[in-house]
Amino acid sequence: MKILILGAGAVGGYWGARLTQAGIDTTFLLREKRAALVKANGLVVKSPKGDFTVPVKVVTRGDSGGPYDVVILACKGYDLDSAIASIAPAVGPDTTIVPMLNGHAHFATLDAKFGPARVAGGLARISGMLGPNGEILHSGASGVSFGERHGTAPRKALVDLDAACKKAGIDGGLNPDINQDLWDKWVMLGTIASMCAAMRGTVGDIVAAEDGAALVRETLDECCQVAAAAGHAPSAKVRAGLESGLTQPGGKAVASILGDMEKGGAVEARSIVGDMLMRARKAGVAAPNLRFAYAHLQAYEARRARGGLKS
Amino acid sequence: MRTLVLGAGAIGGYMGGRLHQSGADVTFLVRPARREALQRDGLVIKSTKGDITQQVKTVLGGAEGGPYDLVILTCKAYDLDSAIEAVAPAVKPGATVVPLLNGMRHLDVLDARFGAANVSGGLARVGVAMSPKGEILHTSPFAAVSFGERDGKPGRPALVELDAAVKKSGLDGGLHGNIIQDLWDKWIMLCTLAAMCCLMRGTSGDILEAAEGQAIMFETAEECRKVAAAAGCDPGETGMSTVRAFFSHKGSRFAASMLHDLEKGTMVEADHIVGDMIARAKKAGIATPNLRMSYAHLQVYLARRARGGIGKPAM
Numbered sequence: 001m002k003i004l005i006l007g008a009g010a011v012g013g014y015w016g017a018r019l020t021q022a023g024i025d026t027t028f029l030l031r032e033k034r035a036a037l038v039k040a041n042g043l044v045v046k047s048p049k050g051d052f053t054v055p056v057k058v059v060t061r062g063d064s065g066g067p068y069d070v071v072i073l074a075c076k077g078y079d080l081d082s083a084i085a086s087i088a089p090a091v092g093p094d095t096t097i098v099p100m101l102n103g104h105a106h107f108a109t110l111d112a113k114f115g116p117a118r119v120a121g122g123l124a125r126i127s128g129m130l131g132p133n134g135e136i137l138h139s140g141a142s143g144v145s146f147g148e149r150h151g152t153a154p155r156k157a158l159v160d161l162d163a164a165c166k167k168a169g170i171d172g173g174l175n176p177d178i179n180q181d182l183w184d185k186w187v188m189l190g191t192i193a194s195m196c197a198a199m200r201g202t203v204g205d206i207v208a209a210e211d212g213a214a215l216v217r218e219t220l221d222e223c224c225q226v227a228a229a230a231g232h233a234p235s236a237k238v239r240a241g242l243e244s245g246l247t248q249p250g251g252k253a254v255a256s257i258l259g260d261m262e263k264g265g266a267v268e269a270r271s272i273v274g275d276m277l278m279r280a281r282k283a284g285v286a287a288p289n290l291r292f293a294y295a296h297l298q299a300y301e302a303r304r305a306r307g308g309l310k311s
Numbered sequence: 312m313r314t315l316v317l318g319a320g321a322i323g324g325y326m327g328g329r330l331h332q333s334g335a336d337v338t339f340l341v342r343p344a345r346r347e348a349l350q351r352d353g354l355v356i357k358s359t360k361g362d363i364t365q366q367v368k369t370v371l372g373g374a375e376g377g378p379y380d381l382v383i384l385t386c387k388a389y390d391l392d393s394a395i396e397a398v399a400p401a402v403k404p405g406a407t408v409v410p411l412l413n414g415m416r417h418l419d420v421l422d423a424r425f426g427a428a429n430v431s432g433g434l435a436r437v438g439v440a441m442s443p444k445g446e447i448l449h450t451s452p453f454a455a456v457s458f459g460e461r462d463g464k465p466g467r468p469a470l471v472e473l474d475a476a477v478k479k480s481g482l483d484g485g486l487h488g489n490i491i492q493d494l495w496d497k498w499i500m501l502c503t504l505a506a507m508c509c510l511m512r513g514t515s516g517d518i519l520e521a522a523e524g525q526a527i528m529f530e531t532a533e534e535c536r537k538v539a540a541a542a543g544c545d546p547g548e549t550g551m552s553t554v555r556a557f558f559s560h561k562g563s564r565f566a567a568s569m570l571h572d573l574e575k576g577t578m579v580e581a582d583h584i585v586g587d588m589i590a591r592a593k594k595a596g597i598a599t600p601n602l603r604m605s606y607a608h609l610q611v612y613l614a615r616r617a618r619g620g621i622g623k624p625a626m
Contacts, residue, residue, distance in 0.1 A: 199607060200611065200612065200615075201615045202620075205614045205615040208610065208614035209606075209607040259626035289604070295511060295527055296510065296512065296521075298522060299512065300517075302521065303517040
């Protein structure tokens with residue numbers, strides 16, 4: 001099996017480095033600058049599971065090195081269009097695309113471009129970020145989840161990818177109910193991203209406010225109602241787990257979107273919060289907290305666009 | 312008439328400086344370091360209405376230099392307790408305290424300490440800040456002060472004299488026949504602006520760029536209006552149209568000073584400006600979902616600040 005991974009950030013980079021380390025035929029499709037750095041240094045991973053550096057295969061064009069059985073998309077939602085243009089030449093008739101983006105909005109775009117049959121469902125639970133020298137600073141969870149979106153038995157490429165993940169020590173893998181998992185993750189992310197962004201603090205900071213925990217619970221409820229309207233309400237157990245994690249006094253948990261904002265970077269406002277709010281409206285779900293959060297993110301984007309973040 | 316101004320910071324320094332310049336008998340109650348700077352550099356005002364550097368009278372304690380007819384308080388609400396202690400020796404029988412703070416809650420505290428008869432109402436409307444060098448930087452085209460009897464009666468002689476001094480000095484405003492309404496009008500504007508600029512971390516122009524930014528700002532102003540109305544001080548449609556117009560300027564670079572405070576990591580008047588509005592709403596049975604969200608934001612900021620987490624990455 002041949003795998004192409006677009007991007008070598010925290011998710012794609014960590015996953016691909018582990019696959020390469022385990023002897024799986026993995027290639028990274030990177031921009032020139034990142035490609036030069038990775039070619040020179042290999043992928044440098046700092047991880048609680050052990051630091052390592054591994055030389056990896058790198059291409060800078062989608063039509064090199066193929067054909068690929070699996071193309072993994074680990075870009076941000078706001079980079080989807082350029083990501084599609086980059087991988088298009090690598091996607092043949094028998095290629096399966098495994099997108100690891102947050103939310104749901106990217107499926108419509110990918111389906112329209114490549115046809116739904118070639119697009120699997122996928123998500124990552126890999127926490128980390130890029131360090132100043134392009135190294136991957138992995139900070140904890142290292143799970144992935146992928147599967148068929150239309151209830152069919154998994155195709156061979158996904159079964160092979162599952163085996164490769166197990167060999168590489170990546171948690172998770174093939175998930176028979178990837179749609180539910182996608183909603184579960186989005187509900188979690190929609191809640192924590194909305195709250196950490198609109199409140200500009202960690203879970204512990206938020207819970208320290210009088211109404212902080214109540215606001216988190218309400219926001220979680222808004223997201224759960226949207227998921228329920230789509231037929232994917234999280235189970236009572238999943239919901240209880242989210243609620244306790246997101247209202248933990250002193251909790252250090254924080255959405256990466258807040259880190260992005262504090263660096264003045266681009267944010268996945270639309271795919272994580274805006275699209276959830278839009279679905280709430282369509283489903284007739286009142287979502288006042290998501291509305292505040294999305295307005296906050298849009299005001300941030302407006303201020304960023306006018307160069308007004310440095311005061 | 313003798314006036315004591317507590318502090319020579321942005322508002323007190325500007326107002327007191329202009330009164331002194333026009334011949335009023337003004338004394339500033341300051342800390343030793345500020346006195347030293349004032350004696351060395353003078354009180355430096357850089358203003359849209361003209362710059363001036365002048366020597367001013369200072370004292371280090373409220374018992375010095377009196378008796379005073381007027382004691383003007385321009386501290387931040389979170390410094391009120393220490394401000395009261397500082398001016399208390401200067402508030403003798405016959406003296407009137409004129410607080411120029413935002414909100415309303417300080418009036419109860421001052422009444423309890425000095426007696427309601429000795430505390431008038433007052434507020435300032437001025438864009439002014441202190442530079443790191445201690446200069447007073449006045450940036451707004453206006454600089455208004457408003458004060459008056461809280462029971463709506465004609466002003467006592469000290470306030471009438473202050474009114475004359477204000478007019479002579481070129482400051483805008485003066486004695487107000489309904490200072491309580493004016494306090495509410497200002498609080499509605501300020502609370503809306505501070506609540507929104509902080510919750511959204513942007514100028515009113517940035518907030519207007521969000522799809523529902525204007526709707527959210529208007530709702531917030533309406534929450535404040537209901538609280539004012541419950542206190543018998545509804546600003547009416549005319550008052551509210553002024554507020555709404557203010558939050559309708561596309562591209563406005565105007566932000567509440569509280570947002571600047573948040574971004575500098577300093578203390579904020581969260582309880583006084585937003586928290587107290589919510590407390591009054593609750594007593595009156597008024598729902599304030601927007602203020603609630605904003606107050607939570609401010610409390611999160613204070614929690615993060617208290618743990619030393621401001622200016623460091625959240626992640």
